[in-house]
Amino acid sequence: MGLLAISNEISADLEIGLSREKVFKKYVQSNPAGATKYAYCIASIPTPALRKQYLTLNALLSLLLVVYAVLNVLAELPINLNEPTIFILIKTVVPLVFAYFTFRFHGGVYRLLGLWCLYDLFESILLAEMSSIAVALKLLVLFFVTVLAFFIARKAFPNLKLLGPKQDSNGNYFL
Numbered sequence: 236m237g238l239l240a241i242s243n244e245i246s247a248d249l250e251i252g253l254s255r256e257k258v259f260k261k262y263v264q265s266n267p268a269g270a271t272k273y274a275y276c277i278a279s280i281p282t283p284a285l286r287k288q289y290l291t292l293n294a295l296l297s298l299l300l301v302v303y304a305v306l307n308v309l310a311e312l313p314i315n316l317n318e319p320t321i322f323i324l325i326k327t328v329v330p331l332v333f334a335y336f337t338f339r340f341h342g343g344v345y346r347l348l349g350l351w352c353l354y355d356l357f358e359s360i361l362l363a364e365m366s367s368i369a370v371a372l373k374l375l376v377l378f379f380v381t382v383l384a385f386f387i388a389r390k391a392f393p394n395l396k397l398l399g400p401k402q403d404s405n406g407n408y409f410l
Contacts (some may be wrong), residue, residue: 242276242341249280255410274400278392279342285391286340293340293391296383300334300348303376309369328356337384341400345388346397349385352381 241262248258255277262273283291301403314320329351336344356377364370393408394401394409 238272240278241272242279245273245276245278249277251345259408269406271399272348274410275343275395277410278394278400278408281340281391289387289391291386292383293337296380296387297334297338299380299383300330300337303352303373303380304328304334306369306373306376307333310367310373312369316379337387340391342388342392342395345384345392346395349381349384349388350397352377352384356381 245258245262248261249255253261259270259273259277262272272397280299289324304327307330308323311323314323324339333348333351356374359370359377388395403409
């Protein structure tokens with residue numbers, strides 16, 4: 236069973252009122268080897284209170300990611316087709332993929348998004364010539380996207396680390 240199917244089933248269980256611990260025990264009993272996967276899926280779903288609290292910031296982040304993708308293209312204009320353009324495509328499509336997952340409020344993507352944008356921010360600062368308004372706006376948007384991504388990740392998904400669920404000193408997962 237894939238992560239999407241597991242997340243959908245866990246979401247349905249949480250919506251009917253089961254606690255996170257009960258949902259975790261339910262899935263681990265049927266497949267003990269998948270405990271990390273189940274803990275990750277549960278921790279990637281925000282509680283209703285946290286979802287409501289950070290919904291506006293999350294919407295802003297999703298919007299800024301779309302703006303960032305557009306600014307990536309505008310900053311590269313005019314595009315010289317004699318040079319490789321695959322990197323322009325990658326730097327445009329990846330933020331749109333992140334925008335989709337942030338729109339869905341999937342907790343596992345925020346820290347990766349923050350790292351991607353932090354890397355791109357440093358690269359842009361070091362390589363940019365500030366030759367146009369689009370480049371300056373791109374840097375500003377990129378800064379805000381990075382800050383928002385890490386902020387939402389820390390506040391709305393406190394039980395996740397970069398690539399998985401957090402554990403206590405006894406090896407139990409935080410849900």
